[in-house]
Amino acid sequence: MVLVVGSGAGGATLARELAIRGIDVTVIERGPCVKDSDAFLCYDEAPDVDILRTSCAGGSTLVAAGNAVRVLENTLKDYGVDITEDLHAIEAELRVRELPDTHTGRGTALIMDAAESLGLGVKKMPKFIDPDKCRPCGKCSFGCPRAAKWSARRFLDEAVEHGAVLIEETEAKNIIVRNGSVSGLRTSRGDFHDETVVLAAGAIETPRILMRAGIDAGNGLFMDTFVTVGGILEGVGFCDEVQMNALIELDGVILSPHFSTLLFPEDDRRNVLGIMVKIADERSGRVEADRIVKHHTVRDISLLSGGAAIAGSILSRAGVGAGTLRSTRPRGAHPGGTASLGEVVDENLETSIEGLFVADASVLPAAPGAPPILTIMALARRLARHIVSVL
Incomplete structure (x- = not known):
């Protein structure tokens, strides 16, 4: 089984790709499931820095403007990460167009x-x-009142249709580690045990979970x-x-x-x-x-x-x-960089704790200056293939 923390662009894409391949997946989501049109009710408060983000199933994709631009494609290649074919596939599936x-x-x-x-x-x-x-x-x-805009909820629903389990309104607390490898996740609803955990809780919450696990994250926002x-x-x-x-x-x-x-x-x-x-x-x-x-x-x-x-x-x-x-x-608009490639994760998005991965904007090594949704989805597809290959 694979535990995925967060159900936005990265988490939902990863969960779907794994579930379709027959992998048991449990998705832990801090927010609730809401209708697309009610997503505005799930904006997080920003007491320190005004950063737009939401906590709900599907994450901030529900309140994104539907913009589909390629970002950081060449930058990622410098880190040994090629997402070009994944971007092609995503653009075709989402019917990206003017x-x-x-x-x-x-x-x-x-x-x-x-x-x-x-x-x-x-x-x-x-x-x-x-x-x-x-x-x-x-x-x-x-939040689109007619669901005309793609959101990660669609991939999340597909993941559930293929056997994935979604546990909403549950906060991830701490990574459980034994002998340098991940063995589970401590949450507000108890412990979940597995040897593969993927953090996709966003560039603010993901580094906090990593820091509580003893990993030097959170820098370079x-x-x-x-x-x-x-x-x-x-x-x-x-x-x-x-x-x-x-x-x-x-x-x-x-x-x-x-x-x-x-x-x-x-x-x-x-x-x-x-x-x-x-x-x-x-x-x-x-x-x-x-x-x-x-x-x-x-x-x-x-x-x-x-x-x-x-x-x-x-x-x-x-x-x-x-x-x-x-x-x-x-x-x-798009926080990231707090668990960057080459600093906190390797080219397979794995941390120094074996079996603990990151699949959100935290891993981006530079600001895109434009919506990174397609790039995050492409990274998640690539990670799914890697996880399948090592399970």
Whole structure:
């Protein structure tokens, strides 16, 4: 049997791949099972650093924007990890594609046209969203009310159909170790015993479990820091569009149409047009037992401010009143790096404790600066093959 802690992009993919191959799998999930449309109720509190993440079956994939971009593919090869074929397979299965023009709203079109008029390269964002099911409503980051967007819940359901066991609302506490090898997991519902444990609890909780097992983890935190820049354009109705449906790639920065309620909480949301400015931040943070520490470096601040200035120019060209422009505070979207390849895990994602693996963004050696869901899934598929080969 294999114990998998967490059921997001990594955990659910791994559980499905193992279950399909006839391996007994038990998935330990801290959060509850909820409907896709209720995923917004499962956002975790962020008392130290504002990092967007959820605790529920399917993890943060339920509140992701459905963006499907390849990240860190070549970087991982430098560590002896080739995920190219796995990425091909995932893209085919999830039917990754650009949405048709019928799903491009007025606000997104204005942003795209304005960016092109400024000489910026713009393309549509590839998505794992079924356009036949999608009725643009702006709720991608709250949980899709029509389940038009792929989420890890689908893989988790398939894993259960093939015999996997899901134990929800259960917190992983400590790794049980005997003679340098893993022999089980201590949880809030008692002990589970097995010689293979995979941590996929995310880049905040996974290193904490590792630290309690005596492994030096938690350093090198990145979080793909972002701000949303926006202003007022009367009646644009951008809040009801498919979010992040276009992509502008700059050096170390991406820009994408994005609505945030934090910009103008006092104004009619239908009058707000915004752009997300996201950077591949430096690994300048750390996860500790009871807090998260993250510093923004000079480089990070320079990238954010430069990207925000460009976003402001695009919005002004799109018709937003220059005197209305403002920005949110910096937040984090994709934490990772806290159990990195070459530092905490080897090329097979195994730790110094035999039989203890990691299959989430913790293992990423650098900030992707874009959603890493496909990369995490590809790493999990690769790990599944390795685990099958050694069982």
